[in-house]
Amino acid sequence: MKTPSSYNTTFILLGCALFLALLLNISLGSVSIPLKDIFNTFLDADSVKTSWRFIILDYRVPKAITAIIVGSGLSVSGLLMQTLFRNPLAGPYVLGISSGASLGVALLVLGTSFFSGSILASIGFNWSIALASSLGAFSVLFAVMLAANKLKNTMSILIIGLMFGSLSSALISVLAYFSSADQLQQYMFWSFGSLGNLSWTEIMVLTGVSCLGFFMVLFIIKPLNSLLLGENYAKSMGVNIKKTRRITLIATSLLTGVITAFSGPIAFVGLAVPHLTKLLFDTSNHKLLLPAVAISGAIIMLICDSIAQLPSSEFTLPINAITSLFGAPIVIWLLIRKRTLS
Amino acid sequence: MKNSKQLIVAVKNVSIGYQSRKQKTVIASGINIELHQGTLVCLLGKNGIGKSTLLRSITNVQPVLSGDILIKDISILDYSPAAFSKTISLVLTERLPESNLTVYEIVALGRQPYTNWIGTVTKTDKDFIARALKETNTTHLSDQKISELSDGQLQKVMIARAIAQDTELIILDEPTAHLDIHHKIETFSLLKKLARDFGKTILISTHEIQIALQLADELWLMKEGVIIADSLENIIKNNELEQLFSSDLIAFDKKLKQFIIK
Numbered sequence: 001m002k003t004p005s006s007y008n009t010t011f012i013l014l015g016c017a018l019f020l021a022l023l024l025n026i027s028l029g030s031v032s033i034p035l036k037d038i039f040n041t042f043l044d045a046d047s048v049k050t051s052w053r054f055i056i057l058d059y060r061v062p063k064a065i066t067a068i069i070v071g072s073g074l075s076v077s078g079l080l081m082q083t084l085f086r087n088p089l090a091g092p093y094v095l096g097i098s099s100g101a102s103l104g105v106a107l108l109v110l111g112t113s114f115f116s117g118s119i120l121a122s123i124g125f126n127w128s129i130a131l132a133s134s135l136g137a138f139s140v141l142f143a144v145m146l147a148a149n150k151l152k153n154t155m156s157i158l159i160i161g162l163m164f165g166s167l168s169s170a171l172i173s174v175l176a177y178f179s180s181a182d183q184l185q186q187y188m189f190w191s192f193g194s195l196g197n198l199s200w201t202e203i204m205v206l207t208g209v210s211c212l213g214f215f216m217v218l219f220i221i222k223p224l225n226s227l228l229l230g231e232n233y234a235k236s237m238g239v240n241i242k243k244t245r246r247i248t249l250i251a252t253s254l255l256t257g258v259i260t261a262f263s264g265p266i267a268f269v270g271l272a273v274p275h276l277t278k279l280l281f282d283t284s285n286h287k288l289l290l291p292a293v294a295i296s297g298a299i300i301m302l303i304c305d306s307i308a309q310l311p312s313s314e315f316t317l318p319i320n321a322i323t324s325l326f327g328a329p330i331v332i333w334l335l336i337r338k339r340t341l342s
Numbered sequence: 343m344k345n346s347k348q349l350i351v352a353v354k355n356v357s358i359g360y361q362s363r364k365q366k367t368v369i370a371s372g373i374n375i376e377l378h379q380g381t382l383v384c385l386l387g388k389n390g391i392g393k394s395t396l397l398r399s400i401t402n403v404q405p406v407l408s409g410d411i412l413i414k415d416i417s418i419l420d421y422s423p424a425a426f427s428k429t430i431s432l433v434l435t436e437r438l439p440e441s442n443l444t445v446y447e448i449v450a451l452g453r454q455p456y457t458n459w460i461g462t463v464t465k466t467d468k469d470f471i472a473r474a475l476k477e478t479n480t481t482h483l484s485d486q487k488i489s490e491l492s493d494g495q496l497q498k499v500m501i502a503r504a505i506a507q508d509t510e511l512i513i514l515d516e517p518t519a520h521l522d523i524h525h526k527i528e529t530f531s532l533l534k535k536l537a538r539d540f541g542k543t544i545l546i547s548t549h550e551i552q553i554a555l556q557l558a559d560e561l562w563l564m565k566e567g568v569i570i571a572d573s574l575e576n577i578i579k580n581n582e583l584e585q586l587f588s589s590d591l592i593a594f595d596k597k598l599k600q601f602i603i604k
Contacts, residue, residue, distance in 0.1 A: 086439040222461035226454055228441045232434055236401070237454045237507065238427030284442040287460065 007281060007288055014280075014295045021302040025067065026060045028311040059196065062203055064302060066195045070263050071273070071301025072294035073210050073255040076217060078270030079277075079293045083224050083286070084248050085158050091271035092256040095157075095249065096140045096164035098265040101257070102191065103168040104136020105129055109187045110172075110179040126202065129190060130261040137257040140164050145249060154231065154245065192318030193264035195305050206262050213254035217290060220247050224286045268323040269304075272331045273297045279334055300327070349415075350511055350543045351377035351400065356409030358392065358399045368407060368567075369395050375562060375571040377545060379510065382537040383571075384554035385547040387564030388587055393547040396564065397515055400545075401430060413511065427455040431507035433500045433514040438488060445491070445499050446484040449474055452506030474505035478532060494525035501532065512536070514546045518553075526550060530557050551583075555599050 027038050033056065037048045041056045077092035085094070093099070108128060123131070143164060148157045176184060198206070223244040226234040231241055259266070277293045278284075301323075308322040357371035369392035377383060387393050398404040400411055402418045411418045413429055421429070431452070443451075452474070453467040463471070475481040478498045488496060497517055504512050514533070518526040530550070534557045536542040545562075548554060554561065561577050563570045563586055570582050577583060583594040583601075592601045 088440075219459065222454065222457070222459065225461060226451055228439065228443055229448070229451060230434075230436060230439055232403070232436065233432065233451075235403070235423075236427060236430070236432040237451065238424045239454075240423055278442065282442055283447075285447065 007283075007292075010281065011292070011295075014292065014299070018295055018299050018302075021299045021306075022064055022068070025064045025302040025306045026056065028306050029055070029060055029309050030312065030314045030316075031055055032312050062198055062200065063196045063305065065203055066198050066206065066263060067301040067305045068298040069206055069210050070195060070259050070266060071269060071297035071299070073213065073259050073297075074266060074270035075273035075277075075293045075297025075300075076214065076290060077252040077255045078272075079274040079286075079289060080217065080220075080224070080248050080252050081270075082274055083227055084245065085154060086227075086230070087158065088275070089271070090158065092252060093165075093265070093267075093270065095144050095161040095253065095256075096168065097137045097253055097256045098260055099165040099168035100140025101133035101137040101260040102265060103140075103171055104132040104134070105190050106172045106175050106187055107136070108132035109190065110175040110183050126197065126199070126262075130202070133261040134257055136168075137253065137260060140168065141249070141253040141257070145246070148245065148249065149242075157245075157249075190264050191320070193266040193320040195263055195301075195319055196316070198262055202262055206258055209254055209258040213251045213258075214294075216247055216251040216254070220244055220251070221286045221290065224248075225284075228284050264320070266323060267320050268327050269297060269301060272327050273300055275331060276300075276334065347378040347380060349376055350379050350413065351375075351545075352412040352415075353400070354410045354412065356399070356411060357407040358395050358404075359407050360395075361405070361407060366407065370564070370567050370569060371407075373409070373569050375569060377511070377543055379543050380537055380541045381559040382534055382544045382557060383546070383560045383562060384550075384558040385545060385562040385564060386549075386551060386554060386586065387547075391564045391566070393564055394515060396569070397513055397545070397547055401432060401513060402426065424455060427507070427509075429509050430511045430513060431504035431509040433497075433504050433512070433517050435516050435519055438496075440489065443488050444484065445480060445486050445488065445502075446471065446475075448488060448499055449480075449502045449506050452503040452508075455507065470506050470508055474502040477505060477536070478502040493520050494522070494528070497521060497525070497529060498532070501529070505536065510541075511543045511545070514544070516547055516549065518548065518550055526553060530554075533557075552600055 027033065027035055031052070033052050037052055038056060040048050041053050045053060074092050078090070081090040081092060081094050082088060144157065144161055147160045151157060176187070223234065223239040226237050226239050227244070235241055256270070273296050274289075274293050277289065277296045280296070281288055281292050283289065304322045304326065305319060307326065308317045308319050310317060353373050353375045356373045357368050358373065359366065359368040359370070385393050385396065395404065399406050400418075402421070413421070418426070449471050450463055450467070453463060453470060454461060456467060457463060472481070475484060478501055480495065480498050480502055483491065483495060483499065488499070491499065501514075501517070518529050521529065530553050533544050533546065537544050537559070555574060558574065560571065560573055563577065563582055565585065570577070572580075572582070578596055578599070591604060593604050594600075595602050
């Protein structure tokens with residue numbers, strides 16, 4: 001019998017991989033900094049060039065932390081949605097959260113009103129984008145939750161989420177049609193996703209909200225496991241389905257909402273990482289899967305970000321392109337090898 | 343003898359059916375039946391007569407239109423979900439969603455009503471799981487994934503899960519629907535053993551009239567709008583089975599104790 005302890009080695013390996021990916025991520029960038037100096041930045045700061053120290057501490061480390069939170073948050077949300085909807089195609093964005101966030105940002109950037117101009121000027125670009133996308137994400141979520149309370153069938157929530165997604169995309173198209181090239185470009189850049197450019201304060205907010213989301217997930221591990229047998233069995237084992245559904249939806253939207261707010265709608269990771277992890281951990285037990293998915297998500301995001309940096313060049317590719325460009329073929333290859341999806 | 347056994351389920355003047363905003367569909371009304379400890383009861387009736395609705399009402403999945411259902415003298419409406427899950431366990435007909443669960447993990451899920459907030463399986467839980475696997479003769483399957491099981495094995499595993507849940511009442515909805523005759527009889531014998539040797543109260547909805555006639559302690563016959571609950575002898579004596587299908591095609595032969603084609 002495979003008990004949680006039979007996976008100890010895998011977890012240790014995963015931990016090492018995370019550390020290596022973190023090191024790789026911090027040591028690569030447009031300016032090449034020797035590994036020795038990277039260690040020294042943390043151990044013996046005075047021996048390192050000030051400009052390098054600045055690059056590492058104020059640019060690369062915040063970016064790495066963002067990558068870890070974004071990767072693990074989106075992956076955990078993806079797993080939650082896949083279990084709740086018992087659908088391998090579900091991801092963190094099935095509830096329409098990313099569409100809502102996109103709509104919020106589109107209204108801010110593309111809607112050329114005096115109103116949005118003054119918001120942008122008064123609280124700064126990053127914060128107003130974050131605010132707009134959170135507002136968008138949470139209003140869609142609120143609508144979905146209202147509908148969810150009326151519905152008995154969990155599958156209908158999935159469809160309602162998709163409908164809200166289409167609605168938002170349609171509204172964004174209309175906005176885009178009437179906006180200028182400059183505004184469109186600004187919106188496009190946001191939708192490419194970005195892990196950099198976050199200040200420490202912004203990272204604190206991102207971390208705080210994400211931790212709240214992760215904390216809520218702890219309390220639904222047990223009901224999620226019984227949901228693996230379907231809602232009727234889960235109910236017969238004393239699971240409060242509505243409550244579990246509510247906590248799952250709130251945790252997912254906290255995680256994806258805050259992540260999308262600060263780093264844009266990052267595709268693919270949330271859908272693919274749970275599947276990759278299940279290939280590595282041959283189990284459905286959420287007590288093992290959740291931490292495994294969180295760590296794998298962080299590793300994959302760090303690696304994708306390292307690739308996006310195009311080491312030693314001054315270009316940075318959009319992170320959204322990298323996650324799909326490299327991730328999709330890998331997932332296809334792995335699934336063809338294993339031939340099952342669950 | 344029967345009266346000395348503890349009363350587990352009492353259905354009191356209940357009507358079952360569906361209530362929508364516009365109309366009320368009554369499937370059966372004035373139901374008064376009892377279920378005693380350690381008995382194996384088979385619920386028989388033709389397709390669409392409302393067997394599942396009755397089971398759904400008893401398990402509080404669906405509200406009754408009127409009347410009271412008491413389990414161990416407490417109305418099912420007054421049970422907390424946790425207490426209810428320690429009293430009734432289910433074996434359903436629905437297909438399980440795809441997952442990587444092993445047989446052991448499925449049976450272990452039956453211990454959920456007893457485990458702590460994160461589902462830690464204790465020594466006691468492990469004993470219950472081992473015993474459930476042993477009683478259903480599925481110990482050798484422990485490490486198998488459910489996707490690798492045959493229908494017969496899967497059904498035994500789901501029964502093992504219900505046993506591990508350690509409830510006095512086990513309700514099974516057509517547990518032998520897609521099994522061959524060998525596995526049908528194996529399943530029924532197992533349930534009979536659980537009722538006789540372990541004092542479990544077992545309610546099965548089934549179409550296996552022949553097997554039910556040989557193994558059940560009591561039959562519940564569901565006909566248009568009424569339910570007749572009685573011992574085998576009385577049911578046969580009163581010609582109740584004859585009218586079960588209200589059909590010109592088959593008749594019940596009292597001597598052979600089986601249905602024959604007219």
